[in-house]
Amino acid sequence: MSERYIGLMSGTSLDGVDGVLADFSDGLRVLGHASAPFDPRLKSELLALNQSGPDEIHRAQLAGNALMKVYAGVVHQLLATSGVALADVRAIGAHGQTVRHRPQEFDGPGYTVQLCQPALLAELTGIDVVADFRSRDVAAGGQGAPLAPFFHRALFGRAGETIGVLNIGGISNLSLLRADGSMLGFDCGPGNGLMDAWCQRHLGRPYDAEGAWAAGAVPDQKLLQTLLAEPFFAKAPPKSTGRDLFNEPWLQQRLAKFASLPPQQVQATLAELTARACSDNVMRHEPKLARLIVCGGGALNTHLMRRLQALLPGTQVVSSADAGLPPLQVEAAAFAWLARKAVRREPLDLKSTTGARGARVLGGIWPA
Incomplete structure (x- = not known):
């Protein structure tokens, strides 16, 4: 199995997407880094979705689709500049864009929301996608962050x-x-x-x-x-x-x-x-x-x-x-690393960081 993974990160700064192609066959070796800024309209919409507004579900789904197109562009840029074949990448770790983060509120577990359409990203890239890293930690009583x-x-x-x-x-x-x-x-x-x-x-x-x-x-x-x-x-x-x-x-x-x-x-x-x-x-x-x-x-x-x-x-x-x-490569590399953990079914015990009840495998997998 390939030990090459891609990590994609778009953070709360909303400045765009950073991507890293990493090889974990012997520690960590970064084979490529690429980034893409957000279109001003997408950035504005992602920022607006941090607050309540009209027709949120519809707008969030379309923003998630648009975000995946930016993610896919970064993936293709990484493959083109590194010379690594698509088939040589085991999986993509896609963080998504956080628009709400309210763990341990309201009903006990609370929730955290990262806009991400991993099925669409798998379709656009032809690579397995690991996403939704935070929700399992929240379900286990944790804060869902930080995961790094x-x-x-x-x-x-x-x-x-x-x-x-x-x-x-x-x-x-x-x-x-x-x-x-x-x-x-x-x-x-x-x-x-x-x-x-x-x-x-x-x-x-x-x-x-x-x-x-x-x-x-x-x-x-x-x-x-x-x-x-x-x-x-x-x-x-x-x-x-x-x-x-x-x-x-x-x-x-x-x-x-x-x-x-x-x-x-x-x-x-x-x-x-x-x-x-x-x-x-x-x-x-x-x-x-x-x-x-x-x-x-x-x-x-x-x-x-x-x-x-x-x-x-x-x-x-x-x-x-x-x-x-x-x-600018550290967070993206972290999600490549977390994707590898999910693919290998290796749990992380985040009690000392998020307060979760115990070790859990983080992330869901969407096969290409």
């Missing part, structure tokens, strides 16, 4: 060392891989999501390149404390979050008393919020952490990386590129 800590341990873990892995996408999440073999993983809070939305609103740009706009102003401490007063930050893990909580209405409500602040100062404060949400959790759970590996789009934000280092003076803060895998 086991992959982080497989990729970055070192025997006898405690290492932190911080993924900063739209939301930030932290994996603590401890020297004794134990592990802790949870969402910290906002990542790039609020900063991107504010930048789009005031500069007409999808994101603040290298954090340059934020770096040109001083955070407002009163606003920062108002934002940090959100109860989620004080909640003990296991915990996860998303745009259901940290969205533009949440921000606008808290900005009501700060209408006189210049937009650039708000951006600086949002960058500081992300840095504090992450660094405070490191200090709370692993204050003597020697090394923090940062991945996701946030690792490309020079200002944010500097702030993390300043807030964690005793910790070496590095990009995942320095640890062997570029920041």
